[in-house]
Amino acid sequence: MSAEAIIARERAAYRAAHPASERMRERARRALLDGVPLHWMDLYALPYPFYLDRAEGNRVRDIDGNDYLDFGLCGTAALWGHSGAEILSELADDPGGGVVSGWPGEDSVRVAENLAGRFGLPLWQFTLSATDANRTALRLARLATGRPGVLAFTGCYHGNLDELTTAERVEFNDPPALERALARGDIAAVIAEPVRTTGGGIAAPDDGFHPRLRELTRAAGALLVVDETQTIVAGPAGVTGSGTGLDPDLLVLGKSFAFGLPIGAVGMTQPVADAFHAHTHPSNQGGLGGTLNAGQLPMRMARRCLETAMTEAAYRRMSAHAARLADGLDDAIRRAGLPWTVARLGAMVTCALPHNDPTLRDLLFLYLANRGVLVGCFGGAAVVSPHTTAADVDALLDAARAAITEIASEPPGPQPDRLR
Structure with missing residues (x-):
């Protein structure tokens, strides 16, 4: 299955799981530029952005009741968690x-x-x-x-x-x-x-x-x-x-x-x-x-x-989780034989794709989101917060491994198994 076909499948799955957000989007178009309070929210790889219901720690829930582990953390603005x-x-x-x-x-x-x-x-x-x-x-x-x-x-x-x-x-x-x-x-x-x-x-x-x-x-x-x-x-x-x-x-x-x-x-x-x-x-x-x-x-x-x-102890915990995440991603990529490169800066992990391929980056973001994991909306960075647990890192690695395996082998993959 080509990358484009995987994206089409994942977009269909996203629409099926987000009917309330789709209705909210249509309502929002009548009052907000592009239906969002910041225009770049309409540029995500999703068919349309989900609308937030609640956020706490490193987790968010949308108005359709879908739960996500948040490794995007609003481009590090929520580095210390959603701290309402x-x-x-x-x-x-x-x-x-x-x-x-x-x-x-x-x-x-x-x-x-x-x-x-x-x-x-x-x-x-x-x-x-x-x-x-x-x-x-x-x-x-x-x-x-x-x-x-x-x-x-x-x-x-x-x-x-x-x-x-x-x-x-x-x-x-x-x-x-x-x-x-x-x-x-x-x-x-x-x-x-x-x-x-x-x-x-x-x-x-x-x-x-x-x-x-x-x-x-x-x-x-x-x-x-x-x-x-x-x-x-x-x-x-x-x-x-x-x-x-x-x-x-x-x-x-x-x-x-x-x-x-x-x-x-x-x-x-x-x-x-x-x-x-x-x-x-x-x-x-x-x-x-x-x-x-x-x-x-x-x-x-x-x-x-x-x-x-913002303590030394907090940074040590965050960096340790990020190091394990980087190692796991690097291992999965090498096993799949893909020409991708993983890099880490403290609590941030990124994956450089050949020519910064926008199709692959969109595919990865959408694939992970459909499995209840959010990474950076544009660059795809994964950021670890003090709220991140070892189990959260495992969840991201499991979703990423599934995506990497499917991209590398191109057989039809399983439909998304949503976190609820």
């Missing part, structure tokens, strides 16, 4: 804390101190998302250097920024190309994931690439912005804290460190902060921030997440 219970508990414990006031509190100080200790950058500001944090970092870099240009790496994603739609891009792990681009002298900042996590799987830096990146940016008078939004799966201080020689001027974090509440953070060196003060009018013209940034509720949850969830 924690948020509600925090509100119940201190209902007078409020949501947003426009005034600072101790939680924001504690969060900034924690981040400074983890990443080595002394001063921090907060935003509502990693996208906005990257926008803020690039504005600071332009203020500090007086230059307009931004340089990024091919295949790395830093949010839907206008600044990056026209930015020059060079290949990751290509210092000569980076050096040539910086030689023009107009680049304010190089923005980089320390390990590329998009564009077809995990791409680790070559030996010596991080120190060379830092050397070249300094020599050219450009600032280095490190985006740890996705790579925080590597450990409590992401990749920056692992001693690879990055030493960034600005660091961005987002998505996950407030249990999924909207949040982002920008860390900076003292010289960057000094440049900001030198170029910003006291009235805040050209300044930073938004009215809802650093509200009491996201700051409270960020403090709780950093102090109780």
